Amino acid sequence: MSKGSGSFFLGALFGASIAGVAALLYAPKTGKELRADIANEVDNLLVQANDYREHAEERSVEFYDTVAEATEDIKVNLKYNMDQLKTQLSGVTDEMADDFDHVKEELKVSKDVVVNEAQHAGDVLSKAAEDTSVYAGVAAEEVKVAAQDSAETIKEATQQDDSTEI
DSSP states (O other): OOHHHHHHHHHHHHHHHHHHHHHHHHSOOOHHHHHHHHHHHHHHHHHHHHHHHHHHHHHHHHHHHHHHHHHHHHHHHHHHHHHHHHHHHHHHHHHHHHHHHHHHHHHHHHHHHHHHHHHHHHHHHHHHHHHHHHHHHHHHHHHHHHHHHHHHHHHHHHHHHHHHHO
């Protein structure tokens, strides 16, 4: 029963009560008959009020049952949604952990490659420095020998020039 029909029932009950009291008061009856009619009308009103109370109790029980059922449905749906969310988050967390481990391994490999390349470059530079030092030493020795040869050649040329002038 809808809210409007409950209000209608209450209005009908109230209207019938007013009409019954008005009819009793304006009816040409003796006091004894009037009191008996009023007592009967009060009994009828009490029966109607009791019916209305029972109807209200039934409606409140129905409403309570409906609310309890809806609440239980909401609980079930929330639990299901929470379980789904937990499952999805667990999957994402596992994926992220795997991705993190993969990136960590790639960084280790990259670090090893960079270290090896740096060591190789250091070795090459060290060898080049050694070679350069050796070549510089050889070149210095050659320059020294050439300078000595030139000095001797100049000295000899000077001595020859001195001996030819005399």
